[in-house]
Amino acid sequence: MNFQKAGEVLTEVWNNMVIEGHNVVVEYLEPDDSAESFVPDLPSPQWYSEHMRESQYLLQVHLVKCDDRxxxxxxxxxxxxxxxKHFLIPPYTILxxxxxxxxxxxRV
Incomplete structure:
Protein backbone atom coordinates (compact mmCIF):
# COMPACT_ATOMS: atom_id res chain seq x y z
CA MET A 1 0.00 0.00 0.00
CA ASN A 2 2.93 2.35 0.69
CA PHE A 3 4.27 1.95 -2.85
CA GLN A 4 0.81 2.54 -4.30
CA LYS A 5 0.35 5.74 -2.29
CA ALA A 6 3.83 6.94 -3.26
CA GLY A 7 3.03 6.24 -6.92
CA GLU A 8 -0.26 8.12 -6.71
CA VAL A 9 1.36 11.14 -5.01
CA LEU A 10 4.21 11.23 -7.55
CA THR A 11 1.68 10.97 -10.37
CA GLU A 12 -0.15 14.00 -9.03
CA VAL A 13 3.08 16.00 -8.59
CA TRP A 14 4.50 15.10 -12.02
CA ASN A 15 1.22 15.79 -13.83
CA ASN A 16 1.50 19.40 -12.65
CA MET A 17 4.98 19.83 -14.18
CA VAL A 18 6.10 21.39 -17.45
CA ILE A 19 9.57 20.42 -18.74
CA GLU A 20 11.09 22.53 -21.52
CA GLY A 21 7.63 23.74 -22.51
CA HIS A 22 6.06 20.25 -22.57
CA ASN A 23 3.36 19.15 -20.15
CA VAL A 24 4.24 16.01 -18.22
CA VAL A 25 1.56 13.32 -18.46
CA VAL A 26 1.82 10.46 -15.97
CA GLU A 27 -0.54 7.64 -15.06
CA TYR A 28 -0.17 5.33 -12.09
CA LEU A 29 -0.57 1.70 -13.12
CA GLU A 30 -1.31 -1.06 -10.68
CA PRO A 31 1.44 -3.68 -10.86
CA ASP A 32 0.39 -7.09 -12.09
CA ASP A 33 1.94 -10.47 -11.39
CA SER A 34 3.42 -11.03 -14.84
CA ALA A 35 7.21 -10.88 -15.04
CA GLU A 36 7.00 -9.03 -18.36
CA SER A 37 5.66 -5.90 -16.69
CA PHE A 38 8.94 -5.49 -14.78
CA VAL A 39 11.36 -5.99 -17.68
CA PRO A 40 12.38 -2.66 -19.24
CA ASP A 41 13.14 -2.31 -22.93
CA LEU A 42 16.91 -2.44 -23.11
CA PRO A 43 18.90 -0.57 -25.74
CA SER A 44 20.70 -2.51 -28.41
CA PRO A 45 24.29 -3.58 -27.68
CA GLN A 46 25.52 -1.24 -30.45
CA TRP A 47 23.68 1.77 -28.98
CA TYR A 48 24.98 0.87 -25.52
CA SER A 49 28.59 0.65 -26.72
CA GLU A 50 28.36 4.06 -28.43
CA HIS A 51 26.39 5.97 -25.80
CA MET A 52 27.46 4.48 -22.46
CA ARG A 53 30.63 4.19 -20.41
CA GLU A 54 30.53 1.78 -17.52
CA SER A 55 33.01 1.11 -14.73
CA GLN A 56 32.89 -0.23 -11.21
CA TYR A 57 31.94 3.18 -9.78
CA LEU A 58 30.32 5.05 -12.65
CA LEU A 59 27.70 4.56 -15.32
CA GLN A 60 27.83 7.44 -17.76
CA VAL A 61 25.36 8.14 -20.55
CA HIS A 62 26.42 10.39 -23.45
CA LEU A 63 26.40 13.95 -22.19
CA VAL A 64 26.66 15.27 -25.73
CA LYS A 65 24.47 14.07 -28.57
CA CYS A 66 26.07 11.73 -31.11
CA ASP A 67 26.62 12.64 -34.77
CA ASP A 68 23.62 10.61 -35.96
CA ARG A 69 20.69 13.08 -35.99
CA LYS A 85 34.46 12.72 -26.81
CA HIS A 86 30.83 12.99 -25.57
CA PHE A 87 31.64 11.94 -22.00
CA LEU A 88 32.82 13.55 -18.79
CA ILE A 89 36.40 14.69 -18.72
CA PRO A 90 38.68 14.93 -15.67
CA PRO A 91 37.73 17.76 -13.32
CA TYR A 92 38.28 21.13 -14.99
CA THR A 93 36.88 24.55 -14.37
CA ILE A 94 34.39 25.40 -17.12
CA LEU A 95 33.46 29.02 -17.76
CA ARG A 107 47.98 29.00 -14.30
CA VAL A 108 51.69 28.33 -14.20
Missing amino acids: ACCGDVRSSLRSILS QSSSSLCIPKP
Whole structure:
Protein backbone atom coordinates (compact mmCIF):
# COMPACT_ATOMS: atom_id res chain seq x y z
CA MET A 1 0.00 0.00 0.00
CA ASN A 2 2.93 2.35 0.69
CA PHE A 3 4.27 1.95 -2.85
CA GLN A 4 0.81 2.54 -4.30
CA LYS A 5 0.35 5.74 -2.29
CA ALA A 6 3.83 6.94 -3.26
CA GLY A 7 3.03 6.24 -6.92
CA GLU A 8 -0.26 8.12 -6.71
CA VAL A 9 1.36 11.14 -5.01
CA LEU A 10 4.21 11.23 -7.55
CA THR A 11 1.68 10.97 -10.37
CA GLU A 12 -0.15 14.00 -9.03
CA VAL A 13 3.08 16.00 -8.59
CA TRP A 14 4.50 15.10 -12.02
CA ASN A 15 1.22 15.79 -13.83
CA ASN A 16 1.50 19.40 -12.65
CA MET A 17 4.98 19.83 -14.18
CA VAL A 18 6.10 21.39 -17.45
CA ILE A 19 9.57 20.42 -18.74
CA GLU A 20 11.09 22.53 -21.52
CA GLY A 21 7.63 23.74 -22.51
CA HIS A 22 6.06 20.25 -22.57
CA ASN A 23 3.36 19.15 -20.15
CA VAL A 24 4.24 16.01 -18.22
CA VAL A 25 1.56 13.32 -18.46
CA VAL A 26 1.82 10.46 -15.97
CA GLU A 27 -0.54 7.64 -15.06
CA TYR A 28 -0.17 5.33 -12.09
CA LEU A 29 -0.57 1.70 -13.12
CA GLU A 30 -1.31 -1.06 -10.68
CA PRO A 31 1.44 -3.68 -10.86
CA ASP A 32 0.39 -7.09 -12.09
CA ASP A 33 1.94 -10.47 -11.39
CA SER A 34 3.42 -11.03 -14.84
CA ALA A 35 7.21 -10.88 -15.04
CA GLU A 36 7.00 -9.03 -18.36
CA SER A 37 5.66 -5.90 -16.69
CA PHE A 38 8.94 -5.49 -14.78
CA VAL A 39 11.36 -5.99 -17.68
CA PRO A 40 12.38 -2.66 -19.24
CA ASP A 41 13.14 -2.31 -22.93
CA LEU A 42 16.91 -2.44 -23.11
CA PRO A 43 18.90 -0.57 -25.74
CA SER A 44 20.70 -2.51 -28.41
CA PRO A 45 24.29 -3.58 -27.68
CA GLN A 46 25.52 -1.24 -30.45
CA TRP A 47 23.68 1.77 -28.98
CA TYR A 48 24.98 0.87 -25.52
CA SER A 49 28.59 0.65 -26.72
CA GLU A 50 28.36 4.06 -28.43
CA HIS A 51 26.39 5.97 -25.80
CA MET A 52 27.46 4.48 -22.46
CA ARG A 53 30.63 4.19 -20.41
CA GLU A 54 30.53 1.78 -17.52
CA SER A 55 33.01 1.11 -14.73
CA GLN A 56 32.89 -0.23 -11.21
CA TYR A 57 31.94 3.18 -9.78
CA LEU A 58 30.32 5.05 -12.65
CA LEU A 59 27.70 4.56 -15.32
CA GLN A 60 27.83 7.44 -17.76
CA VAL A 61 25.36 8.14 -20.55
CA HIS A 62 26.42 10.39 -23.45
CA LEU A 63 26.40 13.95 -22.19
CA VAL A 64 26.66 15.27 -25.73
CA LYS A 65 24.47 14.07 -28.57
CA CYS A 66 26.07 11.73 -31.11
CA ASP A 67 26.62 12.64 -34.77
CA ASP A 68 23.62 10.61 -35.96
CA ARG A 69 20.69 13.08 -35.99
CA ALA A 70 18.19 10.22 -36.41
CA CYS A 71 19.47 8.81 -33.11
CA CYS A 72 19.99 11.87 -30.91
CA GLY A 73 18.42 14.83 -32.73
CA ASP A 74 19.90 18.25 -33.34
CA VAL A 75 22.63 19.69 -31.12
CA ARG A 76 21.30 22.70 -29.18
CA SER A 77 24.29 23.79 -27.09
CA SER A 78 28.01 24.41 -27.33
CA LEU A 79 28.81 21.66 -24.81
CA ARG A 80 30.44 19.62 -27.59
CA SER A 81 33.23 22.24 -27.76
CA ILE A 82 34.34 20.99 -24.35
CA LEU A 83 33.15 17.38 -24.38
CA SER A 84 34.35 16.40 -27.84
CA LYS A 85 34.46 12.72 -26.81
CA HIS A 86 30.83 12.99 -25.57
CA PHE A 87 31.64 11.94 -22.00
CA LEU A 88 32.82 13.55 -18.79
CA ILE A 89 36.40 14.69 -18.72
CA PRO A 90 38.68 14.93 -15.67
CA PRO A 91 37.73 17.76 -13.32
CA TYR A 92 38.28 21.13 -14.99
CA THR A 93 36.88 24.55 -14.37
CA ILE A 94 34.39 25.40 -17.12
CA LEU A 95 33.46 29.02 -17.76
CA GLN A 96 30.69 30.51 -19.87
CA SER A 97 32.08 33.23 -22.12
CA SER A 98 29.85 35.60 -24.07
CA SER A 99 29.88 33.19 -27.03
CA SER A 100 30.41 29.66 -25.66
CA LEU A 101 31.73 27.42 -22.92
CA CYS A 102 35.50 27.26 -22.42
CA ILE A 103 38.16 25.70 -20.20
CA PRO A 104 40.55 28.37 -18.90
CA LYS A 105 44.27 27.79 -19.46
CA PRO A 106 46.02 26.49 -16.34
CA ARG A 107 47.98 29.00 -14.30
CA VAL A 108 51.69 28.33 -14.20
